[in-house]
Amino acid sequence: GQQLNQSPQSMFIQEGEDVSMNCTSSSIFNTWLWYKQDPGEGPVLLIALYKAGELTSNGRLTAQFGITRKDSFLNISASIPSDVGIYFCAGQSWSGGSEKLVFGKGMKLTVNP
């Protein structure tokens, strides 16, 4: 089945630093999504990407949909303590008459004040 390789698995950074994470796959996706899960909560959508090559920003977040449609990255600039949590990538494709969504295993971010 389709799998996403999300890296790194965890990061420890100082407040104010930038952080980058990416997802790769051997499969092609129509949509890439990035979710954030705060401790004790459910994941919440941060950014959605719908076209190959698309670069989208949402405040301090920037994400790109890879040209090959097999990868995506997310950057967070000038990190703050509330950025802590688990970040998931997700790829969406059309298969067998319905949409399929695959999640990466997540990247746990710790921000030291």
Add this chain to the structure above:
Amino acid sequence: NAGVTQTPKFQVLKTGQSMTLQCAQDMNHEYMSWYRQDPGMGLRLIHYSVGAGITDQGEVPNGYNVSRSTTEDFPLRLLSAAPSQTSVYFCASSYSMAGPTGELFFGEGSRLTVL
């Protein structure tokens, strides 16, 4: 503005006991799903539904049953709990009948421990 509501938030079971995790959404979403989250494993799809009366298996369906009698509700049943089912369970919904198109809205999670 409730969104997706899951109950209970915490539950402890003994091996062999049965229980139902409740999920309700008030956004008139057609698509609903259940995931389990385990350390290092990410989110794995258990069962999903593209509308009332329609359910299907996801990646890890064994040991779980679901039904969808209304658009709003999608309960997850554990018939005979096993320690391997200790996990955090998330219900998620989306507007599209075709699947999780666009944004998935997640509940706050239900933390289940099976002794």
